[in-house]
Amino acid sequence: MESMTRYTYCDNLPSITHATRVLARSSFLIIDCEGRNIGGTGGVLSLMCIGTERAEHIFVFDVLALKAHNARLRPLVNILANPAVKKIMWDCRNDFLEIVAEYQVMLQGVLDLQLAEIQSRISIRGEREWKRLARLASGGRRLPLRLVKQNPDLFLGVHSLQGMDACIREARLVTAGKDPQVVAMHKTNGSDMWLERPLLPQLLQYAAHDIEMIGALYEHFKQQSWITPTNTDDLVDQSMRYAYSMYYQGRVADDHIFGSCAVLPLDILREPRGLIVPCQDCNRMQSLHCFTINKSGRKIIGRTNICRVCQIKLLIKEVSYPVAWVSVNMNT
Ligand SMILES: [Zn+2]
Structure with missing residues (x-):
């Protein structure tokens, strides 16, 4: 039997005051959002989950219930905008867009673990060129290896993205992965279910558990020296470029041909140069x-x-x- 994730549900003023006080004491925050088609056309933020180190405290902010109190969320929003407080995330792009739309603030100090995983392939795990190409062709991306190899210039320096669940499995963390029942519900019913109130306890659990998983991955990445005091500033610079990477395109439909895919955009790991x-x-x-x-x-x-x-x-x-x-x- 899997253990339940403990979290505090915040849907009124006293709860946000308490949460803000606890979060303000944390040297970094773990952030993950849930909602309907977040970052895409018709996207609506439902929950903003924020945890402290090792997910010791997890606060699940009910964005819909708190709409009337957005002004009272200012102290929390100020923390989100403070670059000195690191935000540990996994694929920050959609959450970044929705937080801008809801709170008119741009997250600062993001450290995206999805990028740290990619960096470690080269710098720590010493993966060779053939492995980069094999990764692009794997994972049901409909990119046959033959096609990747035939277009070396097109795929030059292009990296595949890994999902959080796959990373948890690869790291053999004791943390349970995503609740397969919720993943299946998502597949059949779509993401509208995040807008229903009251939310199913299973969905709240799922959202809070994401914070635990990100917290566990962060500790693991530090243990493996994928994240060190030396590379943190670079990772934050890369993560901020990643956060903005969909900002200029704006919302697109799920099935849009230029919607996001499991490939890392270019000019993220290295800063743009030249023309x-x-x-x-x-x-x-x-x-x-x-x-x-x-x-x-x-x-x-x-x-x-x-x-x-x-x-x-x-x-x-x-x-x-x-x-x-x-x-x-x-x-x-
Ligand atoms: Zn493009």
Whole structure:
């Protein structure tokens, strides 16, 4: 029998006052949100879960119930905006967008464990090039290894993303993974269930348990030296670029061809350099190397109108879509 996750449900003023007081004493916070289609078209935030170190305290904020009290959440929102307080998250992108929409604040000091996992493949685990390509082709991504190998320039420096559950299994953590019943409910009923009130206790458990899992992964990553005092600042810089990576595109429908996929956008691990140009689809400004390049001799004369990761999305989704060349003037 799996142990239950202990959490405090916050849906009124006294509970948010208490939660804010406890959270303000924590040197870092663990954050994860639940809602309907979060980050996408029609997205609505339902729960904002915040934990302290090792998930010792977990507060589940009922965003819908607290709407009338958003002004009273200001002290908490100020902590979210404070870059000195690290926010430990797993794939921060959708949560980042929803928190901006709900509280008009941009999370600062994010440390995204999904990026720490990718960094560790190269810097700690010494994974070779063949493993990077194999990872891109695995996990039901509809990218045959043959296709990846045939397009070395397209996939240059592109990394696959790993899900939290897979990471927990790989790390052999004692923490239970995601509740399979809730995962199945999600598949059959969609994410509307997060807007129902009262929420099923099983859903509240699920949301709070995510904080426990992220807390356990964070401790594990530190033990493995995937996160150290030396690389923390770099990870935060990368995480903030990751947080903003969907911001410029805005909300898109679930089945949108340029919606997110299990591939890490480029210019996240390294900061943009040289000439920065926009992708017509994800709208992100990126370095030239993030696009397919057309050269005349050694001179770059053109680039594709959409970035390489957007082109990979077309391959994964098996959609034909016109990709055009845009001329590049390196002198401007
Ligand atoms: Zn793009």
